[in-house]
Amino acid sequence: MPALISHAEFSKDFYLFLCPILFTIGAVGLMIRKNMIVMLMCIELMLNSVNLLLVSFANFFGQGDAHIFVFFIVVVAAAEATVGLSIILMAFRNLRSIDVDMFKKLKN
């Protein structure tokens, strides 16, 4: 079945191109936004682009191990999102803002 092999070949090259772009969009978003919630969302976007690349390599090599890694990345991302959001909620309650620059106040 050569068609499937060529699909795997194509998708490996395609996602090696697509996933860095998605990752960079997340990184740039992290830098240009000051809203803490949007910054957390950009981290999720970066995590997901890595997931996509892992899945494409799993498809290329025909191994299920990378799927398990993606599963654990999703688990860690869920835990990270809950803790991050509760930190943001607490910061908002004390500072009345979700600007990251407000964390400068922690210095004093």
Add this chain to the structure above:
Amino acid sequence: MTYELISYILGGLTIGSALMVILSSHPIRSVMYLVITFFFISGHMVLMNAQFLAIVNIIVYAGAIMVLFLFVLMLLNLNKESEPRMTFASQMAAILAGGTFLLVLLAALAESTLPPMPEGMSKQIADIQNEGLVQNLGQLLFSKYIVPFEVSSILFIAAMVGAVLLAKREKQNTEEI
């Protein structure tokens, strides 16, 4: 040919909605575009025989995490005036830095070559097609990766306790408000 075409269209849509996440000024719109991006990424995963992960992606990311983000955004009750803005110069600097990063990443990946597949690793086509199904992943998860799986439950308990502890209102705070 159709496979390639679908991949290209889906990839373009993914990049477009990901760009909208960081460009839209309203945080709720960002959340909505991120949900759309996650659906597109799940589409990519279906294309690559990762059916289980596609469903997990939709349920966990689009269904749980994004709803959490939406709840927090609505609790905070933000409006356009409270949206913090960056100066134009620092935005340009960030875009320049990101573009350079992307250039280096793509150049490095274009030059790289994969090592040859180790002996005994090559599988039948049917196995590759079935790799992402729940049965195979479950067998792998509960045999080879059972220890990380159990450790992740401890991680979840830690995260849950941490979230409850952080979100709990402090005593002196309640008196203030």
